[in-house]
Amino acid sequence: MRFRFRELHPGDLAFGLVLRLLVLGLLSxxxxxxxxxxxxxxxxxxxxxxxxxxxxxxxxxxxxxxxLPFIWGTLMTSILAMIVSVPLSLSMAIYLSxxxxxxxxxFFIFLVEVMASIxxxxxxxxxxxxxxxxxxxxxHIEVGVxxxxxxxxxxxxxxxxxxxxxxxxxxxxxxxIREAALALGATRWQMIRLAVIQSxxxxxxxxxxxxFGRAMGETMAVTMVIGNRxxxxxxxxxxxxxxxxxxxxxxxxxxxxxxLAALAGIGLALLAVALITxxxxxxxxxxxxxxx
Amino acid sequence: MSIRYHPAMIQLAKTLFAFSxxxxxxxxxxxxxxxxxxxxxxxxxxxxxxxxxxxKIDPQVQINYQSIGSGAGIRQFLEKTVDFGATDTxxxxxxxxxxxxxxxxxPMALGAVVLTYKIPGINSAVTLSGEVxxxxxxxxxxxxxxxxxxxxxxSLKFPDQAVTIVHRSDGSGTTGIFTDYLSKVSPEWKExxxxxxxxxxxxGLGGKGNEGVAGLIQQTPGSIGYxxxxxxxxxxxxxxxxxxxxxxxxxxxxxxxxAAAGSVKPMPADFRVSITQAPGKDAYPIAGFxxxxxxxxxxxxxxKAKAQKIMRFLEWAVQDGxxxxxxxDYAPLPKAVAAQALAKIQQIRKSI
Numbered sequence: 001m002r003f004r005f006r007e008l009h010p011g012d013l014a015f016g017l018v019l020r021l022l023v024l025g026l027l028s029x030x031x032x033x034x035x036x037x038x039x040x041x042x043x044x045x046x047x048x049x050x051x052x053x054x055x056x057x058x059x060x061x062x063x064x065x066x067x068l069p070f071i072w073g074t075l076m077t078s079i080l081a082m083i084v085s086v087p088l089s090l091s092m093a094i095y096l097s098x099x100x101x102x103x104x105x106x107f108f109i110f111l112v113e114v115m116a117s118i119x120x121x122x123x124x125x126x127x128x129x130x131x132x133x134x135x136x137x138x139x140h141i142e143v144g145v146x147x148x149x150x151x152x153x154x155x156x157x158x159x160x161x162x163x164x165x166x167x168x169x170x171x172x173x174x175x176x177i178r179e180a181a182l183a184l185g186a187t188r189w190q191m192i193r194l195a196v197i198q199s200x201x202x203x204x205x206x207x208x209x210x211x212f213g214r215a216m217g218e219t220m221a222v223t224m225v226i227g228n229r230x231x232x233x234x235x236x237x238x239x240x241x242x243x244x245x246x247x248x249x250x251x252x253x254x255x256x257x258x259x260l261a262a263l264a265g266i267g268l269a270l271l272a273v274a275l276i277t278x279x280x281x282x283x284x285x286x287x288x289x290x291x292x
Numbered sequence: 293m294s295i296r297y298h299p300a301m302i303q304l305a306k307t308l309f310a311f312s313x314x315x316x317x318x319x320x321x322x323x324x325x326x327x328x329x330x331x332x333x334x335x336x337x338x339x340x341x342x343x344x345x346x347x348k349i350d351p352q353v354q355i356n357y358q359s360i361g362s363g364a365g366i367r368q369f370l371e372k373t374v375d376f377g378a379t380d381t382x383x384x385x386x387x388x389x390x391x392x393x394x395x396x397x398x399p400m401a402l403g404a405v406v407l408t409y410k411i412p413g414i415n416s417a418v419t420l421s422g423e424v425x426x427x428x429x430x431x432x433x434x435x436x437x438x439x440x441x442x443x444x445x446x447s448l449k450f451p452d453q454a455v456t457i458v459h460r461s462d463g464s465g466t467t468g469i470f471t472d473y474l475s476k477v478s479p480e481w482k483e484x485x486x487x488x489x490x491x492x493x494x495x496g497l498g499g500k501g502n503e504g505v506a507g508l509i510q511q512t513p514g515s516i517g518y519x520x521x522x523x524x525x526x527x528x529x530x531x532x533x534x535x536x537x538x539x540x541x542x543x544x545x546x547x548x549x550x551a552a553a554g555s556v557k558p559m560p561a562d563f564r565v566s567i568t569q570a571p572g573k574d575a576y577p578i579a580g581f582x583x584x585x586x587x588x589x590x591x592x593x594x595x596k597a598k599a600q601k602i603m604r605f606l607e608w609a610v611q612d613g614x615x616x617x618x619x620x621d622y623a624p625l626p627k628a629v630a631a632q633a634l635a636k637i638q639q640i641r642k643s644i
Contacts, residue, residue: 060463060491061492062486062492133511142514143497144512223500223504229496229497245461248500251364252462253462253464254363254490256386
């Protein structure tokens with residue numbers, strides 16, 4: 001936030017101020033959401049945060065609430081989606097950016113962007129009518145709805161998101177850097193690896209985070225294909241539930257204040273899971289960029 | 293030229309001002325009474341019809357009903373953000389204690405829960421009993437060719453297929469009625485699971501809304517789940533006949549559901565009663581009222597004209613409105629219950 005006061009126009013000063021206010025506003029909004037959730041969830045905190053996070057019993061009648069099945073469901077579906085979609089979308093973005101002919105590139109990127117903007121309910125419907133029967137037949141399981149199916153559907157949903165973002169980032173890499181790599185004798189793949197991917201690592205990481213965030217927060221599509229069973233099961237082909245889907249399912253009809261507090265606690269847990277995974281990902285995957 | 297004096301901006305400001313002025317004036321000339329209600333999703337089609345029919349009788353009244361769910365409806369009603377609430381399951385004592393003024397439950401119509409299934413090879417109606425349904429949902433009966441099911445259906449041949457249970461993933465009055473019934477027919481269910489709008493199901497998959505449950509049943513061979521009667525009828529889904537408390541095998545329809553409501557004697561003054569497993573040979577055992585919530589006495593500062601309109605609407609609903617209930621496949625209130633509800637409405641009216 002360096003600026004030399006004497007050299008700024010009043011207009012620039014005002015502009016900078018407005019921008020700073022907006023940023024602060026956004027930040028305080030996020031903090032306010034966290035505070036509001038914490039307030040609503042306070043009955044849960046008094047009866048034991050650790051117990052809430054590690055118990056796997058969710059019983060609104062007996063008023064015992066454990067968030068573990070949902071934390072597991074959210075993490076498993078999102079990680080599964082990422083495992084499938086990261087290689088696929090990176091490959092798609094590289095192909096479109098570096099190898100495809102311009103006409104094909106224009107056509108295909110248009111398709112990808114349309115897919116990225118399809119509402120999630122539509123994906124959910126497709127999941128129920130197409131994906132679930134296919135999974136049931138291919139993997140020979142009785143019931144198609146499961147954590148695995150939700151993960152697969154989420155993969156379909158976030159591939160367009162990640163690939164269109166990564167494609168944009170690759171396009172931004174200056175031609176000179178690519179040419180420099182080629183001039184030094186790099187093969188095409190080496191050029192892509194060194195010049196394109198290496199230099200846009202933080203952007204790629206950002207698109208992964210957005211994809212992962214979308215997967216974690218996805219509510220409607222997941223609730224349609226996950227089977228909505230509020231019990232913990234380590235078998236990925238069993239039905240499950242996620243943090244977002246249980247809130248969507250139970251909030252409107254929640255009668256007792258403990259149930260509402262528990263759902264607010266789930267919301268807070270989702271926020272926490274998002275923050276923790278983002279921080280961990282930053283630490284492990286985003287190494288310091290080498291400045292030349 | 294700075295942005296403040298740009299001609300287009302001035303034009304925009306003028307247009308906005310004129311528009312807001314017109315809207316403000318227009319609102320003032322209508323003198324409409326606007327009534328807000330919110331709550332259960334089950335009676336929403338019925339209330340929509342009632343609201344539009346009532347508007348033909350009294351064009352000065354505009355009623356807005358938001359179907360946000362029984363739980364949310366009760367919350368909004370207690371916080372007085374709406375003029376009336378609506379719920380399928382009556383308020384619990386804990387919730388009633390939150391209100392300083394006594395709350396009145398007015399029954400408006402009846403709902404019933406039916407069991408839909410998809411069993412390979414079975415195309416006719418299946419007969420089930422309360423104990424069998426409870427055992428199915430507890431996970432104790434695991435296959436369709438279980439002797440307990442065959443005993444009730446001697447003419448049908450069931451396949452050796454695993455049972456998949458489908459329940460609601462979202463909280464709902466339908467679940468409330470169904471689990472209330474199961475708690476009555478199975479002490480084990482009452483002990484282990486209990487009844488409510490959202491319970492911890494021993495087994496099975498959850499579908500969101502009636503549509504979710506119906507969709508899962510259609511996709512999963514060997515599945516059975518519970519649905520609102522009206523939904524099943526509208527979508528032409530086959531459902532089971534149930535053996536009621538008198539031992540008779542009853543199919544769910546408006547007549548058997550009204551019979552269930554009418555057989556509960558005496559009807560308590562506050563109408564907070566469970567009519568599942570109702571006595572009588574014609575009664576369908578899995579049914580329940582849907583209520584509108586009002587305060588027993590209107591607050592002193594409540595708009596008197598609005599209060600009169602609300603009572604007029606409800607009075608119309610329990611009498612003339614019951615005819616439209618039948619056309620929409622809702623079971624109408626039995627005459628005695630409607631009369632008792634009317635008396636309660638008159639009593640509340642005295643407080644205006």
